[in-house]
Amino acid sequence: AVFDQLSTGLEEAWTKLRREDVLTRENMKEPMRDIRRALLEADVSLPVVRRFVNSVSEKAIGTGVIRGVKPDQQLVKVVHDQLVSLMGGDAVSIEFAKVPPTVILMAGLQGVGKTTACGKLALFLKKKDKSCIMLATDVYRPAAIEQLVTLGKQMEVPVFEAGNQLSPVEIARKGLSEAKKKGVDVVIVDTAGRLQVDKGMMNELKQMKQVLNPTEIFLVVDAMTGQEAAALVAAFNLEVGLTGAILTKLDGDSRGGAALSIKEVSGKPIKFIGEGESMTALEPFYPDRMASRILGMGDILSFVEKAQEVMMQEEAEEMQKKIMEAKFDFNDFLKQTRMMARMGSMGGMLKFIPGMNKVSPLQIREAEKSLKVMESMINSMTPEERADPELLTKSPSRRRRIALGSGRTQEQVSQLVSQLFQMRARMKNLATLMQGGKVPGLDN
Numbered sequence: 001a002v003f004d005q006l007s008t009g010l011e012e013a014w015t016k017l018r019r020e021d022v023l024t025r026e027n028m029k030e031p032m033r034d035i036r037r038a039l040l041e042a043d044v045s046l047p048v049v050r051r052f053v054n055s056v057s058e059k060a061i062g063t064g065v066i067r068g069v070k071p072d073q074q075l076v077k078v079v080h081d082q083l084v085s086l087m088g089g090d091a092v093s094i095e096f097a098k099v100p101p102t103v104i105l106m107a108g109l110q111g112v113g114k115t116t117a118c119g120k121l122a123l124f125l126k127k128k129d130k131s132c133i134m135l136a137t138d139v140y141r142p143a144a145i146e147q148l149v150t151l152g153k154q155m156e157v158p159v160f161e162a163g164n165q166l167s168p169v170e171i172a173r174k175g176l177s178e179a180k181k182k183g184v185d186v187v188i189v190d191t192a193g194r195l196q197v198d199k200g201m202m203n204e205l206k207q208m209k210q211v212l213n214p215t216e217i218f219l220v221v222d223a224m225t226g227q228e229a230a231a232l233v234a235a236f237n238l239e240v241g242l243t244g245a246i247l248t249k250l251d252g253d254s255r256g257g258a259a260l261s262i263k264e265v266s267g268k269p270i271k272f273i274g275e276g277e278s279m280t281a282l283e284p285f286y287p288d289r290m291a292s293r294i295l296g297m298g299d300i301l302s303f304v305e306k307a308q309e310v311m312m313q314e315e316a317e318e319m320q321k322k323i324m325e326a327k328f329d330f331n332d333f334l335k336q337t338r339m340m341a342r343m344g345s346m347g348g349m350l351k352f353i354p355g356m357n358k359v360s361p362l363q364i365r366e367a368e369k370s371l372k373v374m375e376s377m378i379n380s381m382t383p384e385e386r387a388d389p390e391l392l393t394k395s396p397s398r399r400r401r402i403a404l405g406s407g408r409t410q411e412q413v414s415q416l417v418s419q420l421f422q423m424r425a426r427m428k429n430l431a432t433l434m435q436g437g438k439v440p441g442l443d444n
């Protein structure tokens, strides 16, 4: 089955970490080589593999130790998350036009399963209560028109065809006005497939695009062609402009390189996958489900996620305690900013705080910049100074050293120190008020 080989290859990577206590750059070297090899064998292109391996090692080291989680489990989780993001992150569903009909243009080389995919898509949409019509414009291969007509009959979806006397563009125009007359929701256009990419094919697609003004333009590609499929999506996208890809014959592919590469190589998402000849064998593409299928370790993934949550929760509780006791120090300050980094951005975090959603992006950028400045100064403090800011109020020489070390002025350091004490006081006040259920100034 698809990804079998990749799954086995990746497993070797985890196995090598079984005896380790923590992930280090050193003990990750060999597992990373295994991952690299497994991906290359899955027919993922070299630049993509390189980027992937780099981001996995960065993330694995950067995550730090999560209590109760073993290094091999942690690596599984990091690889899973990076696989998801490699395949595009969130699933991208089909887009419908604001004013029907929605036109879906289906392009692809001959034999990849384009006509089959038209039928599958029509059935998929029909199940979602969308009425469809299919347009047969592959005038160069009369059998293609027959094939579409047969599929249409089988699924009770109307097919518009005009034999091969008219040009594809004329058929498309007529078909579209027919669709409008009938008031159907979606028009699926089966275009001509050729044996190879050529100028004629591209030009015809461009003309079709002009006439039909499609909402979706899919390139249908065959999974068995591996990284070549990804290169095709990139090429068609440059030439014609695509909205996504449909990846067929995943059931016959044991490597999976196309599924892994398409988004990264072309910038366009896979929207559907085909895994069989039957008309029902088409599904929306979900990067996270695909990643779980590759790794096949759902239990480990949820275990690591839980452990991460527990740790965050504990950190938050500890932080709250410190706030209440007005013991918030520079270490906590750093922890907070790192937590923010983990959540994406300060803007992302502020969304969760009532009343803070009105902060402008400019203000957020300014704040992020001044946080960076603060961080640089904190990094020049000794561990004792971080834990005991009082040391800094008493000693000008300490402040001078920190200013020199971080390339800031002594005024900036003094300011940071007094800011911390202000924060302590304000946070404690706020926390006390919040516990009382009243938060003045915040519209929650």
Ligand code: GDP
Binding pocket: 108, 109, 110, 111, 112, 113, 114, 115, 116, 117, 193, 248, 249, 250, 251, 252, 274, 275, 276, 277, 281
């Ligand atoms: P087109 O030339 O691109 O229109 O290709 P067709 O739709 O005629 O399909 C070519 C062959 O591939 C047919 O025998 C299909 O049954 C087969 N096919 C299409 N999609 C899939 C798929 O997802 N899995 C498998 N195993 N076969 C498929």
